[in-house]
Amino acid sequence: MLDCLGGDEGLPAMLSGAVGALQKHADLRLVLVGDESVIKPQVAAFGERVEIINTTENIPLTEHPTQAIRQRPNSSMVLGLTQLKTREDCGAFLSAGSTGALLTGGFMKIGRIEGVSRPAMCPDLPTQLDNQTFMLIDCGANMDCTPTNLVHFATMANEYKKAMGLTNPRVALLNVGAENTKGNEVVKQTYDLLTKLHAAKLLNFVGNIEADQIFKGEADIVVTDGFSGNVLLKCVEGTLKFLFKQIKQVMTQGLTAKIGALMIGGKIKKFKKAKMDTQAGSIFLGLKKPVIKMHGNAKSDTVTAAIEYAISVADLDLSDKIAAALAQVEPYLAGDEQA
């Protein structure tokens, strides 16, 4: 199911991305939520493979998430999430709309998997190794976290990575140093809990990881609270933008540099695309059904890729797997303050 109204590029990008996915995957059926009068003529060729839920109401990015979800029952996001919850023929919901509203809406309309204290935002980020990414969990959904929350994040990401085919995913804890004495109180307690889970063979905890080591490909999952994770994620974005801007400036100073820049500019662009667009969509872990956030500026081909990603996660049975894993972890958390 696709929210056709969210995102900076609006309906045309969503629709063209959807058409791309329908063309590539002959067995794909899509529910498109948006303006029927615009959508219908564009997807007529796909017949019964496409269903349309008609609405023209979109949640503005500036609106407070909880208010938006409560006060806009006819928005594309709320209509989509509400239907996703009950419809067995719907495997996932995708939106490029407000991240906060999507998370809040997922929480309120779909609900948490049993045992999950807090759902989390967890994009995959690139590493310097080819075809290897790592999942950063949480990166903005939960500002104040307890050790229990962080252990839940680790467990959810672990089940996700295993379901995606990774054997024994390496779980690391974001920290300011390698030693177990490092970090704030929450992180130190989390370190001890993850060490216990490692000893019990419930996950593969590889220890602390510092923020300058995350791109080396030595961890498949990096666990942190939503505040630090958000700082980290935005810092990566900001530093990349800053650097590309500076390099561009440097490259256009003087004729030699300009010619040199022409000779390698294409390659750098290609690299940017390959490394920075590794992930078309980012899943919220902890909800009963997959809710996938697309980047606000997602264009047609990114939307197609995100739909393909949704197809791949819809059948993973994540909900049951995460519930089972959390039940196993629970005894080790006894005594820790619950969220």
Place this chain on the structure above:
Amino acid sequence: MLDCLGGDEGLPAMLSGAVGALQKHADLRLVLVGDESVIKPQVAAFGERVEIINTTENIPLTEHPTQAIRQRPNSSMVLGLTQLKTREDCGAFLSAGSTGALLTGGFMKIGRIEGVSRPAMCPDLPTQLDNQTFMLIDCGANMDCTPTNLVHFATMANEYKKAMGLTNPRVALLNVGAENTKGNEVVKQTYDLLTKLHAAKLLNFVGNIEADQIFKGEADIVVTDGFSGNVLLKCVEGTLKFLFKQIKQVMTQGLTAKIGALMIGGKIKKFKKAKMDTQAGSIFLGLKKPVIKMHGNAKSDTVTAAIEYAISVADLDLSDKIAAALAQVEPYLAGDEQA
């Protein structure tokens, strides 16, 4: 006063950096802490301008800071800090040794300025604007911070920037969004306190800043706790390294790219040097006398630059200015949990 034994490059780099500073500044007097038998012949030409405190003991990077300071009274760092405290003719202490030991040593041997709850690490970082940097405070000294701690950081950095000649420094709070409802509990309370201080004209609070905005040059001071600050600082380093590595790879694939790379490589190196080495030394704010950390891999010219930085801060009267500012701020913090 210069710790000649700390740092990856050891005594030769420190010594040659010191000689460089002595040559450039005819009125500079230096106390060098290190192996007299090696230092003495090299600085003979400067006569009484150089004093040597003889020791061959250095604090290993791997040693626990508090233990190291307690158990190595004859190390170059402890000898230097102890003398700095009492000697009126010494304006600052510089070291490229263990950051943790230097901070702990500063705290234990020099002591805090009156009213300071916690000293902080606060490097200046580059922005995309020429000749403009911002101070990130704290970035690793204090893991668990109260709103009071954060307000103290803001106040100390504000006094420092003003003393360095900046009019009305713009103070921003690191957060995950622009609105005052964003962030964890500590950050939200800090936002309210800084807003009050702004209304009282005690500092110029410009609001929240997100991690992807820090390079835009819209803030002179970015306030955060030591955990998030450390994550941010290391993330910048890690992302830059990651990107330069990838770009290097891209540039050496194929002949055209290689030639192009040759044509602009020098400019990129120059940019890296100009932007990334903006600061030779980083001050710890909150100690009674300036203690300056040099990068572990500081080489001769960086050491010279750091000594010149030390000269510039030694006469700022920071201690009195910070104490006076904190006394003004204190009434606004009433009721907030003290650190």
